[in-house]
Each structure stands twice: as C-alpha cells, then as structure tokens.
Amino acid sequence: MTRYFSKSISALLLLLSLASCQRAWVASPNLETTDVPVEKTIVPDPELEARIAPYREQVTEKMAEIIGRAPVELGTADYQSPLGNFVVDLMLAQARERYEGEIDMATTTNGGLRIPIPMGYVEMGTIFELMPFENELVVLTLDGHTVKAFFDVAAEAKYAPVANATYTVKDGKAMDIRIGEEPLKLDQNYTLVTSDYLAGGGDNLSMFKNALKTEKVGLMMRDAIIEQIRELTAKGQAIGADTTMRVTVLP
Amino acid sequence: MNRRDFLRTTAVGAAGLSLVGLPFSAEAAQSINLTILHTNDQHSRIEPFPDDGRKYGGMGGMSRRATLVEQIRKEEPNVLLLDAGDIWQGTPYFNFFNGELEFKLMSDMKYDAATLGNHDFDNGLIGLERQLPHARFPFLIANYDFSDTILKGRFQPYKVFEKQGLRIGMFGLGIELEGLVSKNNFGETVYQDPVAVAREMVQELRQQQKCHLIICLSHLGYSYQEEKIDDIKLAKQVAGIDLILGGHTHTFLELPELIRHASGHETLINQVGWSGLFLGRIDFSFNKNSKRRTDMRTALLPVNRPVTSS
Numbered sequence: 001m002t003r004y005f006s007k008s009i010s011a012l013l014l015l016l017s018l019a020s021c022q023r024a025w026v027a028s029p030n031l032e033t034t035d036v037p038v039e040k041t042i043v044p045d046p047e048l049e050a051r052i053a054p055y056r057e058q059v060t061e062k063m064a065e066i067i068g069r070a071p072v073e074l075g076t077a078d079y080q081s082p083l084g085n086f087v088v089d090l091m092l093a094q095a096r097e098r099y100e101g102e103i104d105m106a107t108t109t110n111g112g113l114r115i116p117i118p119m120g121y122v123e124m125g126t127i128f129e130l131m132p133f134e135n136e137l138v139v140l141t142l143d144g145h146t147v148k149a150f151f152d153v154a155a156e157a158k159y160a161p162v163a164n165a166t167y168t169v170k171d172g173k174a175m176d177i178r179i180g181e182e183p184l185k186l187d188q189n190y191t192l193v194t195s196d197y198l199a200g201g202g203d204n205l206s207m208f209k210n211a212l213k214t215e216k217v218g219l220m221m222r223d224a225i226i227e228q229i230r231e232l233t234a235k236g237q238a239i240g241a242d243t244t245m246r247v248t249v250l251p
Numbered sequence: 252m253n254r255r256d257f258l259r260t261t262a263v264g265a266a267g268l269s270l271v272g273l274p275f276s277a278e279a280a281q282s283i284n285l286t287i288l289h290t291n292d293q294h295s296r297i298e299p300f301p302d303d304g305r306k307y308g309g310m311g312g313m314s315r316r317a318t319l320v321e322q323i324r325k326e327e328p329n330v331l332l333l334d335a336g337d338i339w340q341g342t343p344y345f346n347f348f349n350g351e352l353e354f355k356l357m358s359d360m361k362y363d364a365a366t367l368g369n370h371d372f373d374n375g376l377i378g379l380e381r382q383l384p385h386a387r388f389p390f391l392i393a394n395y396d397f398s399d400t401i402l403k404g405r406f407q408p409y410k411v412f413e414k415q416g417l418r419i420g421m422f423g424l425g426i427e428l429e430g431l432v433s434k435n436n437f438g439e440t441v442y443q444d445p446v447a448v449a450r451e452m453v454q455e456l457r458q459q460q461k462c463h464l465i466i467c468l469s470h471l472g473y474s475y476q477e478e479k480i481d482d483i484k485l486a487k488q489v490a491g492i493d494l495i496l497g498g499h500t501h502t503f504l505e506l507p508e509l510i511r512h513a514s515g516h517e518t519l520i521n522q523v524g525w526s527g528l529f530l531g532r533i534d535f536s537f538n539k540n541s542k543r544r545t546d547m548r549t550a551l552l553p554v555n556r557p558v559t560s561s
C-alpha cells in the first residue's frame with residue numbers, strides 16, 4: 001500500500017512538475033524559490049537590538065559632534081561659489097596627499113552638494129547631509145580635447161566649480177582656459193580628480209567616460225570633506241573658501 | 252511572468268496536493284531538504300530604511316532579518332545562511348565603527364559563510380584584518396591570492412558543509428580589484444581568472460570532496476554587456492556549479508536565472524538587490540539514498556504576502 005502510494009505520489013509530482021513546466025519554470029521544476037521581504041511587520045530580534053543599541057547611541061552622539069566652525073554660510077552658485085570652491089579645493093588637496101602622481105585640477109557639480117554649510121558650529125551630521133552619497137574620489141587622465149569638452153559643458157551648464165583652473169565665458173562658451181597658470185594645450189594630457197559618480201558620466205559630464213585612465217584615490221568624498229575640516233580646526237582655522245576669480249563671465 | 256505569479260502557481264500546486272489528501276510526509280521522509288538563505292550588498296544597512304514614503308521605506312533591518320532567519324531555522328532542518336559580499340560601506344555605522352557591528356550581527360545570526368566584495372576593502376587590508384576577529388563565520392574566496400599580504404592564510408578558497416550526509420561544496424569568487432578599489436587598499440592582493448579558478452573548484456569539490464551540491468558565492472556581478480566576466484558568463488563557461496549566489500550589481504531578480512551549459516548542466520543564479528531589503532531563499536530536495544536532487548517540491552511557502560520585487 002505504501003509502495004502504491006509513493007508511486008502515485010511520484011506520478012502526481014511528475015505531472016505537477018510537467019504542468020508547472022508549461023507555466024512556470026521550464027527547466028528545473030524541482031526548485032521552489034522566493035525572496036522574502038524583510039518587512040516592517042517583522043518583530044526585530046531582541047538580542048540583536050540589544051547589540052545594536054549602544055552603537056546607535058554613539059552614532060547619534062557622533063553625528064552631533066562639532067568638527068569645525070564657519071564664520072559665514074557657504075552655499076553654491078553658478079560657476080563659482082564659496083561651497084563649490086571649498087569642496088573642489090579640498091578634493092584636490094586631499095587627493096594630492098594620497099595619490100602618487102601629479103593632479104592638475106579638480107571638479108564636482110553643485111547637484112552633489114545637497115545643503116549649504118551653515119554659519120556657526122558645524123556638526124558631523126551636517127556633512128552627512130551635505131554629502132549623503134557614497135561617492136569616492138577618482139583621478140582621471142584626460143586628453144586635451146576631453147578637458148576642452150568639459151570646460152565647454154561647464155561654461156554652458158554653470159554647475160561645475162573647478163580647482164586650479166580658470167576660464168572666461170563668452171556667449172556660453174569657454175575661452176582662455178588655464179590649468180594652473182598655463183593655457184590649456186589640446187595635445188597634452190591632464191589629470192583631474194572628481195567623484196566616481198561624475199567619472200561614470202553622471203550629471204551630463206559624459207566626456208569623462210573617455211578618460212584614458214581612471215584611478216581610485218581610496219577616499220570617500222565625505223571623508224575628504226570631514227578630513228579637511230578637522231585639519232582646519234586642528235590648526236585653529238575656520239571653514240572658508242578661496243574667493244579669487246576663477247570664472248570670468250563676459251556680458 | 253513575474254515572481255508573484257510564479258509563487259501563486261507554486262502555491263496552487265502545493266494546495267492541490269493537500270486537497271487530494273496525499274501524505275506528503277511519506278515522500279518527504281525519504282528526502283533531505285536543504286534551505287539556502289542569502290543576502291548580498293548589505294552595505295552596512297544595520298537599520299531599516301527610514302519609513303518616510305521613499306521606495307522600500309521601512310523595509311530591511313538586521314534584527315528583523317535575524318527574526319526571519321530564526322523562524323526559518325525552527326521550521327527547516329538544514330539551513331545555510333550566506334552572503335555574497337559588500338557587507339560594508341553605506342551608513343554612518345561603517346564610517347564610525349569600521350565594520351565591527353556588521354560582522355558581529357552576522358555572527359549573531361549564525362551566518363555560515365560569506366565572500367569578499369570590493370567595498371570590503373574600503374578600509375584597506377589592515378582594516379579588514381582588524382575586524383576579522385569579530386566574524387565568527389569564514390570568508391570563502393578562491394580567486395584572490397593574499398600570499399604577499401598581511402591577510403595570508405586568513406581565508407579559505409572553499410568549504411564543505413555536511414547536512415544529513417549531504418555534502419555541500421561552497422567556494423567564493425571576487426571581482427577584479429584594479430580600477431574598482433584603490434591600489435592602496437588592496438595592496439599586493441592578486442586577482443586570478445574566475446573561470447579557471449571556478450573550474451578547479453568544481454573539479455576539487457565534485458571529484459575529491461565528493462560534494463552533491465556546489466554553490467558559488469560570487470561578487471562578480473550579474474550581467475554586463477561588455478566582455479567583463481559576470482555570473483551568467485561564468486555559468487555558461489564553467490560546467491558543474493549548481494547555484495551561484497551573486498552580488499555587486501544590486502540586481503533584483505524577478506526569478507532566479509537558469510543557465511544551461513553546453514554540457515547540459517544547469518546552473519541557477521540568484522541575487523537579492525541590496526541593503527538586506529530581501530532575504531533570498533531557495534529550497535532544494537535530495538533523495539536520501541542517492542543524494543540526487545529530486546523533482547519534489549517542498550510544500551512550504553515562506554512568503555505570506557505578495558512580493559514586489561521592482
């Protein structure tokens with residue numbers, strides 16, 4: 001009887017398998033699978049919650065840590081701005097400390113700088129709000145034409161502050177582009193530090209995908225900002241931006 | 252067909268069985284059930300996503316996952332809990348505690364094994380070495396050679412798990428580090444061709460270790476248009492892997508992908524997005540005597556609500 005039963009079960013299972021073959025999963029009917037949503041209705045495991053609790057408290061505390069001071073608010077604006085200049089300058093400085101070769105310039109985009117650095121004491125949490133993304137610094141090696149293409153977009157779109165470079169905008173076009181003090185040479189290669197997000201062509205900077213070489217610095221954008229502010233504070237200096245003219249806009 | 256329809260179809264099949272009143276356990280007694288639970292790209296998501304109306308708001312959280320895992324362990328005799336890499340980076344918990352809490356919580360949940368993702372190098376080899384004592388589970392990685400680094404001898408290429416006489420061979424594969432991870436952070440770690448290494452692993456696990464099931468924990472990524480090796484190409488180029496649990500590309504698969512190798516061998520590929528929003532679950536049944544995978548389905552349906560995977 002048992003044998004008969006198990007035989008018929010096998011037959012039925014086979015039938016089911018075949019039937020499900022038609023509708024469900026063609027090749028392997030012997031597997032049943034799912035992914036299980038980790039939903040809010042699930043009660044958290046008390047032991048793990050207890051494990052997490054002291055860390056959670058510390059996260060809250062650390063977010064409230066004052067890491068620096070800004071005498072004036074640093075915000076973004078077209079072409080150049082206190083926040084834009086501050087961030088691209090520190091990207092260049094922090095990357096240069098870690099990268100073996102030379103780095104000519106830096107850029108990021110205003111879209112990635114989510115809030116201004118407020119006037120007064122600056123908390124760690126503010127920097128997490130300013131830079132919530134897990135972007136990291138990369139050094140791109142670009143040929144002169146690609147650099148030119150970048151400045152053309154920067155001149156037109158206005159949202160990409162630059163470090164160690166200057167240019168003039170006329171009729172939405174970039175002119176008199178200088179890297180450091182030197183005029184841009186189209187037959188020369190340049191190194192530029194930016195975020196991995198922009199290096200991948202984000203924010204319409206698709207020309208960065210033509211990079212001859214892409215190298216990670218090994219530093220997250222947010223950590224670079226925090227590091228710079230901590231260094232300033234250690235030296236007794238406040239957060240502030242270089243305000244010399246980088247972009248001249250002609251009428 | 253999406254995952255929800257698939258589950259519904261399966262549910263009807265299971266219900267159909269019990270309606271005819273056949274003793275399911277008679278067959279079940281002759282089989283070994285194995286439940287694979289898996290995550291990938293957790294990215295330091297200790298807490299659930301904030302429940303503020305965003306996509307996946309309120310979902311995830313490691314202590315909730317622990318509850319789920321514990322429930323399933325109570326229901327199932329043989330459970331393996333696995334992770335396919337990028338445990339680290341993504342929340343202040345990693346920035347402040349350097350991955351310590353992630354490893355501790357995974358140990359509490361009794362993870363059986365994990366592999367290394369590129370972000371697990373984010374604090375360099377030294378950063379990884381410092382946290383390893385907090386991980387009471389092995390990292391399996393077969394195609395990174397750490398011989399000339401401080402992590403020499405700290406990882407195994409593979410591990411064999413035994414459940415009711417069933418031998419499950421498991422190995423790990425990592426993505427090419429060059430260009431993805433700063434040289435400062437991976438140092439003298441040597442990346443080796445995943446295809447060649449996987450072939451060796453299958454040979455070793457199948458022939459020498461007499462494994463009945465071979466699982467690859469992969470951080471190669473699900474699928475790339477360019478030539479870069481991915482889980483699909485791996486399954487097409489290497490015969491003999493039964494299951495690839497993937498990561499890196501944060502892919503939410505509606506259904507696991509089934510790849511048939513030229514030899515006829517079938518490899519199942521699954522990946523469950525990122526951040527621990529979902530727990531992957533795959534149930535296998537094996538004949539108790541032959542240890543061969545049987546056609547029998549388990550009647551158990553772990554999903555009590557419709558799954559939306561998009």
